[in-house]
Amino acid sequence: xxFLHLSFYSAFTLSSLGLAFHRIHLISALLCxxxxxxxxYMALSTWPAQxxxxxxxxxxxxxxxxxxxxxxxxxxxxVASSRTHxxxxxxxxxxxxx
Amino acid sequence: xxxPMILNISMLLTLATLLxxxxxxxxxxxxxxxxxxxxxxxxxxxxxxxIPMTLFIYLGMENITYFWxxxxxxxxxxxxxxxxxxxxLMFFPIALFVTWSxxxxxxxxxxxxxxxxxxxxxxxxxxxxxxxxxxxxxxFLLFIGWEGVGIMSFLLIGWWHGRAxxxxxxxxxVLYNRIGDIGFILCMAWSATTINSWDIQQLxxxxxxxxxxxxxxxxxxxxxxxxxxxxxxxxxxxxGPTPVSALLHSSTMVVAxxxxxxxxxxxxxxxxxALTLCLCLGALSTLFAATCALTQNDIKKIIAFSTSSQLGLxxxxxxxxxxxxxxxxxxxxxxxxxxxxxxxxxxIHNLNGEQDIRxxxxxxxxxxxxxxxxxxxxxxxxGTPFLAGFYSKDLIIExxxxxxxxxxxxxxxxxxxSFTATYSIRMSLLVQTGFTRTTPTILINENNPxxxxxxxxxxxxxxxxxxxITTYILPTKTPPMTMPTTTKTTAIIITLLGILLALELSxxxxxxxxxxxxxxxxxxxxxxxxxPLTHRLSSTQLLTTGQKIAxxxxxLSWYKKMGPEGLATLQLKAAKISTTLHxxxxxxxxxxxxxxxxxxxxxxxQ
Numbered sequence: 001x002x003f004l005h006l007s008f009y010s011a012f013t014l015s016s017l018g019l020a021f022h023r024i025h026l027i028s029a030l031l032c033x034x035x036x037x038x039x040x041y042m043a044l045s046t047w048p049a050q051x052x053x054x055x056x057x058x059x060x061x062x063x064x065x066x067x068x069x070x071x072x073x074x075x076x077x078x079v080a081s082s083r084t085h086x087x088x089x090x091x092x093x094x095x096x097x098x
Numbered sequence: 099x100x101x102p103m104i105l106n107i108s109m110l111l112t113l114a115t116l117l118x119x120x121x122x123x124x125x126x127x128x129x130x131x132x133x134x135x136x137x138x139x140x141x142x143x144x145x146x147x148x149i150p151m152t153l154f155i156y157l158g159m160e161n162i163t164y165f166w167x168x169x170x171x172x173x174x175x176x177x178x179x180x181x182x183x184x185x186x187l188m189f190f191p192i193a194l195f196v197t198w199s200x201x202x203x204x205x206x207x208x209x210x211x212x213x214x215x216x217x218x219x220x221x222x223x224x225x226x227x228x229x230x231x232x233x234x235x236x237x238f239l240l241f242i243g244w245e246g247v248g249i250m251s252f253l254l255i256g257w258w259h260g261r262a263x264x265x266x267x268x269x270x271x272v273l274y275n276r277i278g279d280i281g282f283i284l285c286m287a288w289s290a291t292t293i294n295s296w297d298i299q300q301l302x303x304x305x306x307x308x309x310x311x312x313x314x315x316x317x318x319x320x321x322x323x324x325x326x327x328x329x330x331x332x333x334x335x336x337x338g339p340t341p342v343s344a345l346l347h348s349s350t351m352v353v354a355x356x357x358x359x360x361x362x363x364x365x366x367x368x369x370x371x372a373l374t375l376c377l378c379l380g381a382l383s384t385l386f387a388a389t390c391a392l393t394q395n396d397i398k399k400i401i402a403f404s405t406s407s408q409l410g411l412x413x414x415x416x417x418x419x420x421x422x423x424x425x426x427x428x429x430x431x432x433x434x435x436x437x438x439x440x441x442x443x444x445x446i447h448n449l450n451g452e453q454d455i456r457x458x459x460x461x462x463x464x465x466x467x468x469x470x471x472x473x474x475x476x477x478x479x480x481g482t483p484f485l486a487g488f489y490s491k492d493l494i495i496e497x498x499x500x501x502x503x504x505x506x507x508x509x510x511x512x513x514x515x516s517f518t519a520t521y522s523i524r525m526s527l528l529v530q531t532g533f534t535r536t537t538p539t540i541l542i543n544e545n546n547p548x549x550x551x552x553x554x555x556x557x558x559x560x561x562x563x564x565x566x567i568t569t570y571i572l573p574t575k576t577p578p579m580t581m582p583t584t585t586k587t588t589a590i591i592i593t594l595l596g597i598l599l600a601l602e603l604s605x606x607x608x609x610x611x612x613x614x615x616x617x618x619x620x621x622x623x624x625x626x627x628x629x630p631l632t633h634r635l636s637s638t639q640l641l642t643t644g645q646k647i648a649x650x651x652x653x654l655s656w657y658k659k660m661g662p663e664g665l666a667t668l669q670l671k672a673a674k675i676s677t678t679l680h681x682x683x684x685x686x687x688x689x690x691x692x693x694x695x696x697x698x699x700x701x702x703x704q
Contacts, residue, residue, distance in 0.1 A: 090685065
């Protein structure tokens with residue numbers, strides 16, 4: 001694959017691994033989510049440019065919208081957690097633990 | 099003088115006379131049977147049965163009577179069919195004579211029995227069943243007699259039903275007879291489906307009888323006549339009173355199997371496989387029984403094994419295709435065997451219940467009549483020339499030696515003949531001669547005519563019966579007349595060898611050497627290990643198979659392990675493993691998510 005594609009894939013993979021293996025803070029997971037979103041945005045943007053098709057030009061905008069919603073929800077969870085428990089440590093989210 | 103009618107009427111009168119003690123209490127008011135009346139009935143019956151026998155001997159008159167028919171189905175009729183031929187006409191007087199003597203003896207033997215009349219009635223019922231068996235011409239009537247003797251045997255062996263061994267012995271007799279009955283019913287079923295009749299005459303024109311009904315008949319004879327394989331009930335049947343042993347298990351019931359084979363002989367004649375089977379089975383039975391008799395110490399058991407051995411010899415004769423000779427042996431055997439049992443009964447009662455020959459001795463001086471007749475009986479059994487047993491036994495051995503047959507069967511029979519001499523002489527020596535080994539507090543008295551008359555009568559029969567029967571009844575097949583001297587005297591030579599062996603061994607018992615155990619002694623005294631092996635093995639195997647199929651396979655396996663409970667166990671196992679992973683923490687979930695993505699990626703690129 002080209003250098004461009006490598007950068008997208010590696011950014012996405014590293015961010016998803018970071019999402020999976022975050023340990024202490026919730027915010028690191030959210031940051032990883034943002035970086036995943038960023039790499040997907042860049043991929044979706046360069047795709048119509050490479051294939052010279054104009055129809056999918058709208059897709060990055062759609063993705064941005066949804067990611068903005070998702071980031072908002074993530075931040076809301078962060079704020080709620082910090083307000084109830086005083087910090088955003090992950091071990092506070094243990095209501096479902098058996 | 100309408101002689102066929104006289105033949106018919108006298109035979110039927112014989113049977114009717116025997117029925118009177120059973121029917122009179124129902125017909126006459128306040129009629130009470132008593133032992134002496136029943137004995138007189140049998141004596142009268144014997145005298146009447148001499149008439150048809152005389153008619154047969156002098157005129158060769160035979161008869162078949164059809165009575166009433168039982169219309170079972172439209173094409174299958176079962177008549178009441180009596181066949182009065184050589185076998186039944188000769189058997190009736192002999193059986194009635196022996197029974198009369200035994201009943202006279204029983205009036206003394208069972209005198210202290212409170213239910214003596216019932217005992218006599220049982221014996222009478224048995225006799226009627228046996229005579230029905232003898233005179234039957236179709237297999238249905240034979241089967242009625244067959245089952246009748248089986249049931250009476252059960253009731254009579256277990257006469258002292260308070261004794262556990264007597265009950266076990268009676269049960270053993272019934273079970274082994276039942277296995278033989280399966281063979282009988284197989285033959286009946288085959289003939290009903292193939293020939294559409296149960297008449298024995300209709301079975302003879304077949305050129306080559308298939309093996310299946312013959313196997314059934316041989317199985318029936320094995321069960322009833324205690325051949326090897328179904329033999330343990332005969333020694334165990336000695337638990338019954340001595341008159342029962344004398345009547346049933348020596349003269350009459352146990353020969354019923356051989357009698358069946360004699361009756362259906364035309365079927366056997368054409369099938370060499372069946373004849374060889376009879377021959378080998380008979381040879382094996384006779385040797386096995388003779389081996390077991392060598393180390394027995396109970397006088398009744400020795401005589402029981404002797405009976406078993408002679409039955410094997412009769413089976414050998416059937417295998418040689420000589421039914422008339424087998425019947426001759428049945429007739430002569432009845433006399434001396436019944437007498438041997440009656441002598442042993444007299445000895446046992448006089449010694450106050452002692453049955454072990456190691457505790458008898460020197461009885462020749464105190465019981466002269468009994469011991470003389472015991473000696474005569476033993477000599478007749480061994481085939482001493484010109485006593486009763488000689489005419490049948492010597493002829494059998496001669497026929498065996500001069501015919502083309504299996505050498506193994508021949509050698510076994512000859513060995514068994516010498517063993518017969520050995521155990522008979524051993525019994526005589528230990529019982530009659532030497533010093534007394536009984537307790538000194540017994541009262542020996544044999545001066546009762548109820549003891550001496552039957553025994554001497556049967557002794558007379560043992561001496562003369564062979565001569566009389568062979569003089570008056572001509573054989574249908576010519577016996578072998580020419581053979582080398584060694585072959586002719588084979589029976590006597592091996593009998594003498596057996597006697598010498600017994601005399602030599604008895605000298606050993608006078609010296610005080612401690613007896614050592616060796617495998618042959620163990621084999622002989624435990625009756626060939628047959629009883630514990632089969633009785634325990636077969637029942638445990640049957641029961642464990644039943645348990646495996648019913649309980650383990652069906653209940654446990656299908657309904658539990660592989661059915662609903664197995665499913666539940668499987669689910670439970672899976673749930674238990676995955677419970678540790680389902681912790682509710684996001685970290686573990688995300689980690690497993692990454693792991694699965696990794697696995698998918700790796701597997702998709704390859």
